Amino acid sequence: xxxxxxxxxxxxxxxxxxxxxxxxxxxxxxxxxxxxxxxxxxxxxxxxxxxxxxxxxxxxxxxxxxxxxxxxxxxxxxxxxxxxxxxxxxxxxxxxxxxxxxxxxxxxxxxxxxxxxxxxxxxxxxxxxxxxxxxxxxxxxxxxxxxxxxxxxxxxxxxxxxxxxxxxxxxxxxxxxxxxxxxxxxxxxxxxxxxxxxxxxxxxxxxxxxxxxxxxxxxxxxxxxxxxxxxxxxxxxxxxxxxxxxxxxxxxxxxxxxxxxxxxxxxxxxxxxxxxxxxxxxxxxxxxxxxx
Amino acid sequence: xxxxxxxxxxxxxxxxxxxxxxxxxxxxxxxxxxxxxxxxxxxxxxxxxxxxxxxxxxxxxxxxxxxxxxxxxxxxxxxxxxxxxxxxxxxxxxxxxxxxxxxxxxxxxxxxxxxxxxxxxxxxxxxxxxxxxxxxxxxxxxxxxxxxxxxxxxxxxxxxxxxxxxxxxxxxxxxxxxxxxxxxxxxxxxxxxxxxxxxxxxxxxxxxxxxxxxxxxxxxxxxxxxxxxxxxxxxxxxxxxxxxxxxxxxxxxxxxxxxxxxxxxxxxxxxxxxxxxxxxxxxxxxxxxxxxxxxxxxxxxxxxxxxxxxxxxxxxxx
Ligand SMILES: [Zn+2]
Numbered sequence: 001x002x003x004x005x006x007x008x009x010x011x012x013x014x015x016x017x018x019x020x021x022x023x024x025x026x027x028x029x030x031x032x033x034x035x036x037x038x039x040x041x042x043x044x045x046x047x048x049x050x051x052x053x054x055x056x057x058x059x060x061x062x063x064x065x066x067x068x069x070x071x072x073x074x075x076x077x078x079x080x081x082x083x084x085x086x087x088x089x090x091x092x093x094x095x096x097x098x099x100x101x102x103x104x105x106x107x108x109x110x111x112x113x114x115x116x117x118x119x120x121x122x123x124x125x126x127x128x129x130x131x132x133x134x135x136x137x138x139x140x141x142x143x144x145x146x147x148x149x150x151x152x153x154x155x156x157x158x159x160x161x162x163x164x165x166x167x168x169x170x171x172x173x174x175x176x177x178x179x180x181x182x183x184x185x186x187x188x189x190x191x192x193x194x195x196x197x198x199x200x201x202x203x204x205x206x207x208x209x210x211x212x213x214x215x216x217x218x219x220x221x222x223x224x225x226x227x228x229x230x231x232x233x234x235x236x237x238x239x240x241x242x243x244x245x246x247x248x249x250x251x252x253x254x255x256x257x258x259x260x261x262x263x264x265x266x267x268x269x270x271x272x273x274x275x276x277x278x279x280x281x282x283x284x285x286x287x288x289x290x291x292x
Numbered sequence: 293x294x295x296x297x298x299x300x301x302x303x304x305x306x307x308x309x310x311x312x313x314x315x316x317x318x319x320x321x322x323x324x325x326x327x328x329x330x331x332x333x334x335x336x337x338x339x340x341x342x343x344x345x346x347x348x349x350x351x352x353x354x355x356x357x358x359x360x361x362x363x364x365x366x367x368x369x370x371x372x373x374x375x376x377x378x379x380x381x382x383x384x385x386x387x388x389x390x391x392x393x394x395x396x397x398x399x400x401x402x403x404x405x406x407x408x409x410x411x412x413x414x415x416x417x418x419x420x421x422x423x424x425x426x427x428x429x430x431x432x433x434x435x436x437x438x439x440x441x442x443x444x445x446x447x448x449x450x451x452x453x454x455x456x457x458x459x460x461x462x463x464x465x466x467x468x469x470x471x472x473x474x475x476x477x478x479x480x481x482x483x484x485x486x487x488x489x490x491x492x493x494x495x496x497x498x499x500x501x502x503x504x505x506x507x508x509x510x511x512x513x514x515x516x517x518x519x520x521x522x523x524x525x526x527x528x529x530x531x532x533x534x535x536x537x538x539x540x541x542x543x544x545x546x547x548x549x550x551x552x553x554x555x556x557x558x559x560x561x562x563x564x565x566x567x568x569x570x571x572x573x574x575x576x577x578x579x580x581x582x583x584x585x586x587x588x589x590x591x592x593x594x595x596x597x598x599x600x601x602x603x604x605x606x607x608x609x610x
Contacts (some may be wrong), residue, residue, distance in 0.1 A: 080607055083608025084540050086538050087538060088521075088525035089526055137606075168515060168525060170515075171515055171549075172514060172546055173551065174515050175493060175514070175515040176497075176604045177605070178473055179473050179501040179601045182470065183477060186474070205494075206493070206515070208470075209465070210469075210470050212470075213470040214470050228454065228461060228465040228469070229456030229457075229460075229461065233520075234457060238457050242458060247461060255463070257464045
């Protein structure tokens with residue numbers, strides 16, 4: 001497993017590469033339509049200072065915001081590209097190449113080990129910018145690598161999800177990532193380590209119906225769309241208007257599906273606190289080891 | 293009245309003629325018998341030719357054929373002493389998921405099935421085979437029951453997918469599916485799944501993460517329906533045929549990709565033409581798989597099942 005040795009020497013790519021925008025750029029909030037100064041927005045972790053709308057964030061930003069060490073993803077195992085030689089109106093191979101150029105990532109997941117306010121953790125983050133964060137073999141491999149690394153480092157696994165679901169262009173191979181990622185959560189849990197899932201906007205389909213619902217702790221970001229079926233499909237099926245706030249994090253919280261809805265600014269501290277509270281056994285074992 | 297698919301029209305015409313001749317009978321009987329024999333041979337040949345090279349889209353239609361044997365037909369024919377068990381112990385019983393205890397070739401088993409129904413009344417009753425969270429929670433409960441009593445699990449999958457509804461979402465459809473997949477993977481007993489008709493996405497894998505996954509020759513197994521895929525990627529649901537090809541959803545494709553373990557042959561013209569023959573073939577295939585799995589201890593069984601899924605997708609069609 002060459003990726004295991006690779007993480008020791010993480011391949012650091014600069015996060016700033018994508019942000020070479022002028023400092024005076026203004027951004028309009030899609031929720032309240034107010035103009036926000038770009039630098040202001042970045043400082044607020046892409047949360048609107050006027051209406052607290054949580055804008056979508058990329059995987060690189062997630063790692064940067066969460067880990068004390070900042071953004072330093074490891075090399076992930078490769079999955080076969082375009083296993084079905086899929087072609088719709090465009091070749092999947094071309095879509096992949098374009099997504100790689102756009103995001104500068106290999107696929108829709110990044111993984112990095114590190115600490116969260118001093119608490120050891122392995123963090124995996126999905127990237128909605130990469131083909132809608134869709135889950136194919138590469139994402140499955142990435143999540144499995146994250147799980148194995150967590151076990152190896154005796155660290156909790158934290159996953160930020162953002163996905164439209166399965167990657168159709170990989171057909172049933174993408175469907176099989178559901179059991180494969182379920183196995184990933186089992187590996188971590190069997191090692192006595194916590195799995196914490198942070199569901200961000202949007203998380204739907206096969207990702208929601210697999211590892212993303214199997215955390216020991218389930219956290220949602222405010223306003224995040226989280227669900228199994230798409231709103232349009234549901235409307236067409238039941239011919240009913242969807243209730244206010246349907247499939248939003250707060251709705252899932254009310255329905256007992258999420259433990260917490262945590263504003264982005266408090267997320268890092270919340271994760272660190274939860275890990276600290278859950279890992280009593282580790283601390284006690286360490287204390288016993290020290291006295292022995 | 294037999295239901296014919298569009299591409300079966302030439303066969304339908306021939307068989308129509310044969311029926312007509314048979315009804316005429318009597319007057320110059322001998323000539324009619326000869327003509328019937330000639331036409332029957334022609335119809336058989338046509339059927340053989342048609343079914344030897346079904347496109348992915350044609351297979352999709354065969355997999356969804358209204359007269360195709362349903363999960364309940366397999367249960368009735370293959371399982372003795374079938375005793376249905378109901379409910380998720382929390383909210384309701386979901387008729388889209390059949391489940392219970394019974395005997396397969398004398399051995400006590402837990403059986404599961406997604407049931408589409410065979411006529412308007414039963415289709416509505418079973419919600420067209422689209423399960424709600426309580427269906428997957430019932431499945432999980434029964435798989436755990438199987439584990440407690442060391443009973444193999446046999447699962448017959450035929451569903452267009454999980455039900456997309458407001459209440460289903462509110463009650464945690466995604467979580468229910470995830471836990472059902474987990475239950476399959478964690479079972480300390482053999483889990484054999486058979487995709488008998490439509491293997492529709494998450495709603496299918498929820499009951500099919502087994503040691504051995506068998507697939508009928510003309511069944512389909514896909515991450516999304518061809519229509520759904522076409523309307524998203526082609527922005528035109530009419531491109532479903534092209535999507536069906538691209539998705540590689542046939543039994544042959546799945547076998548080549550090593551996503552299913554074996555393909556069970558269907559009688560000429562599809563399972564709907566000779567349901568008993570198709571069901572018996574599935575019974576034999578299950579009987580062939582069971583002993584090898586029963587010989588493994590629970591730890592080895594689970595490890596092997598996991599390894600199988602972990603190996604999936606590491607290679608494409610090449
Ligand atoms: Zn705003």
